[in-house]
Structure formats: structure tokens, C-alpha cells
Amino acid sequence: MADRVRWGILSTANIGRAALVPAIVGSANAELLGVASREAERAFGYATRYNIPNSYGSYDALLDDPDIDAIYIPLPNSMHAEWTLRALRAGKHVLCEKPLATTAADAIAMADAADARNLKLMEAFMYRFHPQISAVVTLLDNGAVGELMHMHAAFTFRLTRPDNIRFQPELGGGSLMDVGSYCVNIFRTLADEEPVEAQAFARWHPNGVDEQMVGTLLFASGLTAQFDCALSLARRETFLAAGTEGTLELTRAFLPGTASTTIMLRRGYNDVEQRTIAGVDEYRLMVEHFSDCILTNTRPLFDAREAANNLRVLEALYRSAAANGRPEQII
Ligand SMILES: NC(=O)c1ccc[n+]([C@@H]2O[C@H](COP(=O)([O-])OP(=O)(O)OC[C@H]3O[C@@H](n4cnc5c(N)ncnc54)[C@H](OP(=O)(O)O)[C@@H]3O)[C@@H](O)[C@H]2O)c1
Numbered sequence: 001m002a003d004r005v006r007w008g009i010l011s012t013a014n015i016g017r018a019a020l021v022p023a024i025v026g027s028a029n030a031e032l033l034g035v036a037s038r039e040a041e042r043a044f045g046y047a048t049r050y051n052i053p054n055s056y057g058s059y060d061a062l063l064d065d066p067d068i069d070a071i072y073i074p075l076p077n078s079m080h081a082e083w084t085l086r087a088l089r090a091g092k093h094v095l096c097e098k099p100l101a102t103t104a105a106d107a108i109a110m111a112d113a114a115d116a117r118n119l120k121l122m123e124a125f126m127y128r129f130h131p132q133i134s135a136v137v138t139l140l141d142n143g144a145v146g147e148l149m150h151m152h153a154a155f156t157f158r159l160t161r162p163d164n165i166r167f168q169p170e171l172g173g174g175s176l177m178d179v180g181s182y183c184v185n186i187f188r189t190l191a192d193e194e195p196v197e198a199q200a201f202a203r204w205h206p207n208g209v210d211e212q213m214v215g216t217l218l219f220a221s222g223l224t225a226q227f228d229c230a231l232s233l234a235r236r237e238t239f240l241a242a243g244t245e246g247t248l249e250l251t252r253a254f255l256p257g258t259a260s261t262t263i264m265l266r267r268g269y270n271d272v273e274q275r276t277i278a279g280v281d282e283y284r285l286m287v288e289h290f291s292d293c294i295l296t297n298t299r300p301l302f303d304a305r306e307a308a309n310n311l312r313v314l315e316a317l318y319r320s321a322a323a324n325g326r327p328e329q330i331i
Pocket residue numbers: 011012013014015016019036037038039042043073074075076077097098099124125126165171178
């Protein structure tokens with residue numbers, strides 16, 4: 001393979017145009033070769049607007065192009081498993097949007113399919129590539145809050161268009177799938193262990209999806225974590241780690257943009273320290289990491305089996321919310 005991975009995008013999704021097109025184009029080891037849409041004209045218009053050399057009037061046509069090495073999949077959640085499997089069968093590496101699938105079983109099948117073909121597969125939780133997260137890992141490891149006992153996260157925003165994919169149950173919509181999945185993911189990333197029990201309460205949208213959810217996780221060590229997520233509340237994306245000696249807070253935990261960010265450390269009312277982290281495009285760092293894994297045949301930092309563990313937690317939270325908060329084992 002050459003020194004750059006040649007990417008194609010399946011669909012003209014908003015997140016592609018807003019974040020991944022600039023990320024791929026700006027990456028040192030990647031180039032964007034094509035975009036596909038269900039409508040040829042839409043693909044052509046998108047390709048023209050973003051200077052992408054090729055457009056395709058079907059997803060299959062892009063998968064059939066031998067010049068494409070890697071596919072980015074920003075389709076509705078319910079379509080992630082099917083199109084990832086089709087892309088893998090076509091011999092392509094896949095960076096798929098979060099959540100990787102709508103069930104843990106599907107995510108395992110996707111991981112097996114990638115491994116069987118020695119192809120790379122990763123879930124596009126881009127926030128993990130921001131240096132503020134590695135800084136938090138180091139701070140917690142070095143005892144910045146003492147013993148970590150509890151975490152809290154929130155990811156909410158207000159969606160007003162009823163036709164949005166997030167309000168459609170058949171497309172895998174819902175606030176937990178969309179933004180709560182980040183909260184669960186950051187807990188698991190920082191806890192260094194998997195949660196064993198979940199409890200949740202939801203406010204249901206007339207369409208049947210959870211438009212708001214509050215969830216609690218219990219880890220085997222006794223560590224607890226709590227989050228709320230919503231498609232109906234003002235924008236918040238916070239994270240807090242509470243320990244025996246202090247607390248650590250992020251006010252822009254998941255989408256800090258490219259401006260600098262801050263980590264707040266408190267060890268008492270008068271002992272407050274603010275760490276500044278330089279701004280960066282976390283999407284570009286994700287694309288560069290994934291491209292590097294392809295070029296060097298190494299495993300991504302976060303593989304598809306890790307994504308299946310996140311989905312196990314989401315499944316338990318949904319079971320609990322459907323049973324009005326009954327505690328559920330994570331299996
Ligand atoms: N990592 C992040 O920061 C981030 C941010 C936002 C969203 N996401 C994820 O990215 C994915 C897409 O989200 P989005 O908000 O960008 O979606 P979107 O703008 O609604 O785009 C989804 C695309 O999927 C295609 N599609 C195929 N079948 C469809 C159907 N039945 N209904 C609607 N669209 C269909 C359409 O493209 P064509 O018509 O061109 O085929 C459409 O443009 C989701 O999985 C979401 O969770 C991630």
C-alpha cells in the first residue's frame with residue numbers, strides 16, 4: 001500500500017460534511033477519494049462542493065471501487081452493522097460511527113468479520129483522541145483526586161426537527177444511543193473496569209424513542225457512575241470524577257472544538273487548579289490513528305470488541321428504563 005489511505009464516505013450525512021471531510025482532507029496519511037449517496041445527484045453535488053474526485057449513486061458502487069482502501073460509515077445507527085459487514089466483505093477497512101451497532105451481538109459479529117479478513121474496524125468515538133482525555137487518564141492514575149469513587153457525565157442538546165434520524169425508532173434513534181453512549185464510554189474508558197449493574201429512567205418521545213435518560217452504573221469494585229442524556233435539553237457536555245481527595249471536571253468533555261480546553265482540579269474551596277490543553281481537531285487525530293493502523297497493520301487503540309462492551313451497558317440501561325428503573329445485570 002502507498003503512504004496514504006484512500007477513503008470513501010457512505011452517504012452525504014451532516015457529520016461527514018461538518019467533521020470527517022475536513023479531518024480526512026487535513027490528515028497527513030489519508031486522502032478522500034469518493035462519496036456515495038442513495039441519490040447520484042446528491043453524491044455528485046456533495047463531491048463537487050467538497051472537491052472529492054469521485055461520486056457514486058449507490059453505496060455498493062463505492063464498495064466495488066478497487067481504489068478505495070477504507071470506508072467511513074455515518075449512516076443511521078440501524079444501518080451500521082449491515083453496511084460495515086458489506087464493506088468488510090468487499091475488503092475495505094471500516095471506521096463506523098457510534099454506536100458501532102444497535103446490539104452487542106451485532107458488534108461481535110462485526111469484530112469477527114474484520115478479524116477473519118485481517119481488516120481494521122473501529123467505532124468513531126472521536127473524543128478519546130483529544131489530548132484532554134489522555135491528560136485526565138494520567139491525572140487520575142497519578143492520584144489527582146485520591147481514590148476514584150464516583151463519576152458523573154452529561155451530554156444533552158435540543159433537537160427540534162421531528163424528522164431527524166434520532167427521533168426514529170426504526171433507525172436506532174434515542175438519546176442513549178446518540179449522546180448517552182458517550183457518557184457510558186467515558187466511564188468505561190476511565191474506570192479501567194467494566195460496570196456490572198445498571199439502572200435507568202427515561203422520558204419517552206411520542207415516537208417511542210428515549211428523548212431523555214438518567215442512568216446509574218455500578219462497577220464490581222464499588223465505583224459508581226451517573227449520567228443524563230437528552231435530545232430535549234439545552235446543550236451540556238460535562239464530566240466529573242470525584243475521589244477521596246478532590247474532584248476533576250471537564251466542561252467540554254466530548255466536543256471541545258479546536259479551541260483550547262481546561263481541566264479543573266479541586267482539592268478544597270481554596271485549592272483550585274486549572275490546566276489548559278491546547279486546541280486540536282480530535283476528528284483528524286482519529287482519522288490519522290486509524291489510517292496509521294491500516295498502513296502499519298497494527299490494531300486500533302479501541303477495537304470493535306470494546307464497542308460491544310459499551311453496547312452491553314446500553315442494552316442493560318434500555319432494559320432497566322423499559323422496566324421503570326428496575327436494576328439490571330450487565331451481561
Ligand atoms: N462522532 C460524532 O461527532 C457524531 C456526530 C453526529 C452524528 N454522529 C453519528 O453519525 C451518524 C449520522 O448522523 P447524522 O446526524 O450526520 O445523520 P444525517 O445527517 O441524518 O445523515 C444520515 C445519512 O444516511 C443516509 N441514509 C440512508 N438511509 C437513510 C434513511 N432511511 N433515513 C435517513 N438517512 C438515510 C442519508 O444519506 P444519502 O441520502 O446521501 O444516502 C443521510 O444523509 C449517526 O450514527 C450518528 O450517531 C456522530
